[in-house]
Amino acid sequence: MEPPAGRVEAMSTVVTRPSLVKKARLVEEVAELIKKYPVVAVFDLRSTRANTIHEMRKKLRGLCEIRVLKRTLFVKACRLAGKPELEKLVENIKVPVGFIFSSVNSFQLALTLEKNKVPMHAKAGEKADFDIWVPETNTGLPPGPILSDFGKLRIPTRIEGGQVWIAKDTLVAKKGEEISQLLASLLVKLDIKAVLRGVNLISAYEEGVILKAEDLVIDPVKIGQEIASAASLALAFAVNISYITRETLPQLLIRAETHAKALATEAGFYTRETLPTIFAKALAESNALARAAGVSE
Secondary structure: OOOOOOOOOOOOOOOOOHHHHHHHHHHHHHHHHHHHOOEEEEEEOOOOOHHHHHHHHHHOOOOEEEEEOOHHHHHHHHHHOOOHHHHHHOOOOOOOEEEEEEOOOHHHHHHHHHHOOEEEOOOOOOEOOOOEEEOOOEOOOOOOOHHHHHHHOOOOEEEEOOEEEEOOOEEEEOOOOEOOHHHHHHHHHOOOOOEEEOOOEEEEEEOOEEEEHHHHOOOHHHHHHHHHHHHHHHHHHHHHOOOOOOOOHHHHHHHHHHHHHHHHHHHOOOOOOOHHHHHHHHHHHHHHHHHHHOOOO
16 A cells, blocks of 8 residues: 655664674573583683683683683673573673683683693793703704804804704703793794793682682692591591401401400410410519529529
8 A cells, every 4th residue: 555645654674783793692602601511710811822722722622612702791691591690700800801611620620721731932021831942953044143143042053055053952941040032032933932821710610609719729749648648647546446447457457466465475375376475574584583583594
């Protein structure tokens, strides 16, 4: 039906910006991760290199998933997933953060992240995480000003085939030493990595509990020593109170045998085991009595 004359019918089209669509999809994706994984951790994005995240994703595939998104989007994802309590993870954080969604518990996650740090090229001022060696090799670099850099760092070189060769394996930095601008630049040219980098956790959420980074740091060696010490004390206590278990029974039998032998000896009860001790005791007593009476042995 034609509209009345003089009347203009307005047609409107809703246009959604691509960025909003992308954010909505990201929120939905993160909401699914929240539902899927029992542990959610937050890490400081400021101290994390972009290529580190890429490498960590590859190394930890199957154990966890890493996402980088704004806190506001994470909060929306928590609400969409029906877990508003997770918002506490970011409520007091003011710095850019990333998120880890994990299938392993928080402590194992922290330990796994520590063990799987990625070797990276060092920046000037950073400290070497291990002894740094420049190996004997063809650098592939042409002679020129680079020779001066090698000289300043006391790295022996030779020219062969129009290229610079390292003459012998050379230690250029010990673990813990600060890396200079010159050394950092040269190590990049030689593709030698001097530092280990990963992600620095801020906190983690698991089973309704939020754990701070310092709570997640454990020393496996120290924990093992403490467990061994506790087990030793527990065994000694159980033996002392004669508490019978598979572990205490051998020691209890030995102690019982020792006590029984001592009692039998003291009572003068003759057995194959006590007879030598009884004779030795009787001889010692007779000798002592003879000496007291002034009788020579």
